[in-house]
Amino acid sequence: MRKTLYIIGLSIIAFSCTSQKSSKKKAYWPKTATIQPKTATKTxxxxxxxxxxxxxxxxxxxxxxxxxxxxxxxxxxxxxxxxxxxxxxxxxxxxxxxxxxxFRQRYLILHYTALPDDKSITVLTQQAVSAHYLVNNTGDNEIYQLVDENKRSYHAGVSSWRNDKNLNDNSIGIEIVNAGYTADATGKKLFVPFSDDQVKKVAALAKDIVTRYQIPATNVLAHSDIAPTRKQDPGPFFPWKKLYDEYQIGMWYDEASKQSYYDLATSTDFTTKYNDPTFISSTQTALQKFGYGLDVSGQWDDATKKTIEAFQYHFRPQNYDGIMDAETWAILQALNQKYPIK
Known part of the structure; x- marks a missing residue:
């Protein structure tokens, strides 16, 4: 009897402990998460x-x-x-x-048509070349838009500047009605000046474009800058310095810097080292550094002479013979100092 009561007592104690353990476990069970509808996260x-x-x-x-x-x-x-x-x-x-x-529009390229007004319009609207704008030479206040600024016009052709190529993709082209040039008996190119009315139109148009698209000074260029071996436009009579001085458009060198480099060049025997391959290579490298698409050959080859000529059209128009003299060299050094590639 006593043994039976002992067994029953143990059973009651075991049941009681089990119940307590169960209740304790239940008390700490995590609550089932209630799924709430997602709310938009504010960005x-x-x-x-x-x-x-x-x-x-x-x-x-x-x-x-x-x-x-x-x-x-x-x-x-x-x-x-x-x-x-x-x-x-x-x-x-x-x-x-x-x-x-x-903006895609990162360059502004200036050209001349080498044609009179009527033929310029026909060629630029009916043939396989075009420009975004055409500045006439009729003395009125009109500028012709030929292509939407958001579209590619076919004005630059095979071209390069610094790290960019095929500049039709990212430029706006302005054509200016001008007869271009003729060659004299010695082969020297004789260019035709631009009228004051045209220069004012181009300046106002260029100012508007570079301001809206935040085009840097280093990207306002001549067709001859981006294709120097095959193009001369807009030539040495286009007043780049006037645009720089009066309208803050494009590049120009600082006179003091240019004079400093000129003094350096003339203080040494510049003419003696002119044909030294090392000097030629360093000059080609300087032209390349500035932006021209030119290979370093160590020779005054045809491409180099035409590139120097294009550089002179833009920055030394008093003499565009394609020879890297002391003044042209000094201007190039001053420009590279002022407008380094970033």
Whole structure:
């Protein structure tokens, strides 16, 4: 009997302990998570409302920059916004525009037509060459637009400057009506000046373009700069210094720097080392460093002479014989000092 009661007592104690353990475990079980509907996470873009897109007769425009101009970034659209229209879907601009963007238009290239007004219009609108703008020589206040700035015009052809090639892809071209040049009996090129009215038009047009697209001074160029072995336009009579001085357009050297380099060149026997391959190579390297697409050969080859001639058209128009004399050399050094590749 006593043994039976002992067994029953042990059973009661075991049951009691088990119950306590179970209750303790139950007390610490984690609660089942309740699934809540997802709420939209606010992004920084949503917290800061963006300027509105303008809608004019069903055409959308965005004319406010929300990006960082110090990085040459820009979100402004100077034309209508072009969007895809995928079948069965709707393209929305809920998050338009992203700030990580800039303009395709990075260069401004100046040309002359080598034709009179009427033929310039015909060739540039009906044949396989074009330009975004044509500046006539009729004395009026009109400038002809021939190609949308957002489209490629066929004005630069095979071309290069610094690290860029095929500049039709990223440039705006301005053609100026001008007869170009004729050659005299010695083969010297004789160019035709530009009228004052044309220069004023070009300056106003160029100022507008470089300001809107933030085009740097180093990217305002002649056709002869980007294709020196085959082009001469706009030639030595185009007033690059006037554009620089009066309109803050394009590049020009500092006179004090140029004089310093000139004094250095003339203090040594410049003419003696002229045909030294080392000097030729260093000169070709300096031209290449400035931006010209030129191979370093160590010889005064035809490509080098034409490149020097193109350089002189732009920066030393008083003498464009294609010879790297002390003054041309000094100007080149001064320009490389002022406009290094970044």
């Amino acid at each position: 920084q873009a949503q917290d800061k409302p963006k300027p509105q897109i303008t809608n004019d007769h069903g055409v959308e425009f965005f004319t406010t920059n929300i990006s960082d101009p110090t990085k040459n970034d820009n979100t402004v659209s100077y034309g209508s916004i072009v969007s895809a229209k995928p079948a069965g879907y709707k393209v929305v601009k809920t998050y338009f525009p992203a700030i990580a963007q800039n």
